[in-house]
Amino acid sequence: MTQTSPIRPATRDAIIEAAFRTWSADPAASLEEIATLAGVGRATLHRHFAGREDLLEQLGLLARAEMEERANAACIGATSHTDALRRIMAAMIALGDRHWFLARAFPPAGTGAAPEERRTEARFLSVIAEATEEGTFHPDCPPTWIATSFDHLIHAAWGEVREGRLTHSQAAGLAWSTLTRGLSGGLAGGLAGSAVRTQGPARP
Amino acid sequence: MTQTSPIRPATRDAIIEAAFRTWSADPAASLEEIATLAGVGRATLHRHFAGREDLLEQLGLLARAEMEERANAACIGATSHTDALRRIMAAMIALGDRHWFLARAFPPAGTGAAPEERRTEARFLSVIAEATEEGTFHPDCPPTWIATSFDHLIHAAWGEVREGRLTHSQAAGLAWSTLTRGLSGGLAGGLAGSAVRTQGPARP
DNA sequence: GCGTCATGAGACATTGATGTCTCATTTAAT
C-alpha cells in the first residue's frame, strides 16, 4: 500500500494527472507511458505507487472523492433540486476525464458495489425524484433512464470540450438542455402503454 | 492474415461473438478468456485468427460492416430523413455491443481516420442537416452535438437493455424522444449569444 | 465404417510489461 505521506507531492500529482489522461484514452497503456507523460522515471512511479493495481485503485478513490466533493460544492446555493442537478452536471463535465476513467478504465466492480457507491447512487436517484416533483422530468420517465442519460450526456459533453468543438459552458448548456427538454415530455415507445409513433417535434 | 475461407464457420462465429461480448465489457481480457467463452481451445482461436491484433482488426471490420448494413436496411421505407434517423437509432441499439466495442475496445484510430469512415461520418452529418431542415432539430444546434448525443444515447439505451431494465423498444423510444425533444428547442448556455438560465421546462 | 479435416490439450518459446534494486545525480531545505 502507498505510504500515507507523499514523497514529493508535485511528482505524485503529475503521475496521477498523467494516469487519468492516458488511461481515459487507452486503458491498456503501460506504466512506462504514464511515467513518460508525467515527466518522471518509471522507478519513481513505482516509488510513489506500489504498482499498477495500486495506481488504479488510488485513481478510483481519488476520482470518486473529487467528484463527490465537486458535486457537493456545486450544490451550494442551488435554489432547487433541478438547479442542483444542473450545477452537478456542469461540475462533472469539468471532471470528464475522471468520470470517463471510472466508466472505461476502472476494473469492473463486479456484482457487489461498495456501500458508499450505493449510497451515492441512491442519493442521486432521490434528487432526480425531487426534480421530477418540481416538474423537470416527466413522471412516466424511468429514473434510471434519467440517471443513465445524465451520465452519458456528461461523457458526450466532455468529449466535445476535449476535441475543442465546444467550450465548457457551451457543452454544459447543451447537455443540460438536451437532458431536460428531452425528458420533460410524455413518452413515446410503449412505456406509457401506447405505441404512438411521433414524427418528431414541431419547430417551436 | 486470416485465410479468406473460414475453417469451420460455426467455430469462427462463436469466437467473434465471444470476443465482442468480452471485449465490450473488458478491453483487456485475454484471448484465453475469449476462447473459453466461445467454447473452443485457444489453439483453435489462433488457427482462425492470426493473433490478437488480427482478431481486433477483423472485429473492427465486421462491426463497421454490420452496422452499415443494418443502418442501410433500416432506412428502407423511411418516410423522411427524420424517420431514417429514428430507424437507424433503433438498429444501432440492437448492435450496441458492436457500437460499444468500437468506442471502447478498438485501438484509437490515430489522427487519420480511414476514408470510408470519413465518408460515413459525412453522410451521417448530412442526414442530420436534412432532419434539421425538416424541423426535427433546432437550427442553432451544432450538428456535431447532435451526432455526439445520438451516439451516446445509443450507448445509454443499450446499457439499459443489457442490464435488463428496459426492453429494446422501450430503450429505443426513450433514446429517440430524449434526442429529438432535447434538441428541438432553442439553446441555453451561450451558444445563441445569450446566457439565459432556465430553471427547466414547465410540465406539459 | 472410413477417411479427412478440425479441434483440444498440452508443451514450449517469446515478449512486453511489471516489479525490484543500485548508484550517480539532482533537488530542496536549512
Add this chain to the structure above:
DNA sequence: ATTAAATGAGACATCAATGTCTCATGACGC
C-alpha cells in the same frame, strides 16, 4: 555551502499473455 532525500537511468528478474507446434481425439461427409 551542506545535507538529506528524491530522482533518473539502467540492469536484472519475474510473469502473464501470446504465439507456435505436436499429437490424440472428435466431427463430419460420403
